[in-house]
Amino acid sequence: MNLQGKVAIVTGSGSKRGIGRAIALCLAEKGADIVVADMNLEGAKEVAKEVEALGRKALAVVANVTEPGSVQQMVDETLKAFGKVDILVNNAGITQPITTLDMTLEDFERIIKVNLTGTFLCSKAVMKPMMEKKYGRIINISSVSGKRGGGVYGGSHYSAAKAGVLGFAKALAREVVEHGITVNSVAPGLIATDIRVGLPMEKEKAIWETIPMKRPGTAMEIAETVAFLASDGAAYITGEDIDVNGGSHMD
Template sequence: KGLLENKVCIITGGAGPRGIGKAAARLFHEHGAIVVIADLDLDKSREAAADVSSERTMGVVCDVTDKASCEAAAKAVADQYGHIDVLINNAGITQPLKTMEITPENYEQVTDVSLRGMLYMSQAVLPYMVEQKGGAIVNTSSVSAQRGGGIFGGPHYSAAKAGMLGLSKAMAREFGAHNIRVNSVTPGLIQTDITGGKLTDEMKTQILTGIPLNRLGDADDVARGFLFLASELSSYTTGAALDINGGMHM
């Protein structure tokens, strides 16, 4: 306990009730963090924050695809708490399309949230982290980036998530001298709203044959990976990608 004592941690896309971001918000709160949930809808962000705790949490509105919205969210957090220590780039959407089905709009929607959103939100918090000479950014990529597809994500999702790995390493290189660490996680199949309800028993049995740990992941599995990379437990780790996939890709 106490791995993130008084650290101000922004989690994008944290308002989904069963999502990875929400699980991270709970775990970070248990570890003493001040947790900010930044999602598309202000009321939902506030509700999710209040659901974690009535104290030391904040909900802000943020569309990560909009640079001004990211800057406004970061400023609101800095005005409130005076520092920003951790950014978890967790917002993401997926579309189960095949290559020839992807329209220009589909491409933009999916790459905008994961990849452009990661850049804009990082740009919004980095000035504060540089000023305070330290910080940690964790980016939510996917096993889809490594395998060229998961179960639900289309090729544009794989591309966006692979792009995140490159951007993450480039930022790690650039900001290491500022004592800012930048890492990624590559979750496998995690049971959340993105995947929930879409899996038949037959699909599940088939999927499990490819997962050595013989179970799907849950949001807490990923939250613990975030905690490692956000905290001093990973003090000498930057530019890395942590696989959280039960062994489905190795």
């Protein structure tokens, strides 16, 4: 998995224990220069330092994936610093454990906006630069919730958004295949990050028991799958989604 000379934007990669940070570091370990994009600029700067410590170039940018202007600025800054964008990882996401009956329209729209609309806006913004180079890898972070229905930490809005990401990726994959761009998704199961803090340990352990591997996944286990999809080894894979969930859902 040699990503030497590649430039990757990873959205939502400023979280200390997050999947995005692990993806940024994993792609950097394999040779890519990284744009660490997050709403949390301080967090992004910290991760950018870690990328640089691995001997790669890094740029921390503040970006809100729900705002078209902010997304465009993220891509413009990337092009200014590196001249191209080879890899986009649509990782920024939020969840909310809530039943549909308790859910407000605002709740529903907020979750759709960050997880699904954000994926659309960021993908659209990198399409032209990728088409010009006739090369691109777009990788979305979906969720087991989008396939199985009902996550532990997310409501029906989160499942709808993450299922939407999978459909969006397949349609986009068909559109851009002639331009040398692949579009794939990774669907994590339960991963040990801050998105799920707050649950009592006995409840957490009860969830582990439902997973065939009897443990949560690590952020790095998601990152390694993303790195594979970004690599030349995955050149003939597009419109696919890969489950990384310890066996908690198989299809």
